Amino acid sequence: MDFGTEFKPLTVQPQEIEGLSFKMIDEEFGEHPFSQDEYKVVQRVIHASADFDLGRSMQFYPGAVEAGIRAIRNGEQVYADVQMIESGVSKGRIEKHGGSVNVFISDKDVMEEAKRLNTTRAIISVRKALKQFDGGIYAIGNAPTALLELIRLIKAGEAKPSLVIGLPVGFVSAPESKEELAKLDVPFITNIGRKGGSTITVAALNAISLLAEKA
Structure with missing residues (x-):
């Protein structure tokens, strides 16, 4: 291998890089069962992770993407479980319709109540x-x-979210929580297995906000 040869990128223009990436994703992903709008979400999930297996594991409640678009355009609020999601989301596309991204996990009252209830x-x-x-x-x-608690509240009739993007990553309870979400009769976006994470959740939410902007 010749390490003396200087590597030059195909392009340094951001839009061209993204466009070329999506073209490569389309070519490698091939045929799929997703609707046009669902595929926009899957495409961004793969773009964020470079993981085609993760893309293929995505699951959508019928009309879930459209439900998310309506929620954003109606100015509904977004709840995120951690600050990383708030930091990664393109908030401007949500705020222009009157919504906002909310994270409560570090609030003093939340920390005190969690300690009190163990x-x-x-x-x-x-x-x-x-x-x-x-x-x-x-x-x-x-x-x-967080996802399991939301599921419990939905089953109890206490929560009626417009859309649940449930993509937690991990080994303990993560796959099971997504399996339980997929059984509910509410609009959801999730995936099968341990993979997921804040970056993937951001990608899904950003895809929906982009679709809302173009709707």
Whole structure:
């Protein structure tokens, strides 16, 4: 291998890099069962992870993407389980319609209540989100306990989210929480298995906000 040869990128223009990446994804991913809008989400998930198996593992409730688009355009709020999602999301496309991205996991009252009840901050932050707003988009990419608590509240009739993006990563309860989400009769975007994470959740949410902007 000749390490003396200087490597030059194909392009340094951001839009060209993204366009070329998506073209490569399309060519390698090939035929798929996803709708046009669902594939936009899958495409960005793969773009964020370079993981085609993760892309193929994505699952969508019928009309889930359209439900997310409506929620954003109607100015509904977004709840995220961790700050990393808030940092990565293109908030401008959500805020222009009156929505915002909310994270409660580090709030003082959440930390105190979690300590008092000897439970996770993720669980308490979901409960706080439910008190703050009706409907909305719940974007969970880190904490399976947050997703499981949301599922419990949905089953109890206490939560009626417009869309659940449930993509927590991990070994303990992450695959199971997504399996339980996929059984619900609510709009959801999830995947099968241990893979996922905040970056993947951001990619899915950004894809939906882009579709909302073009709708």
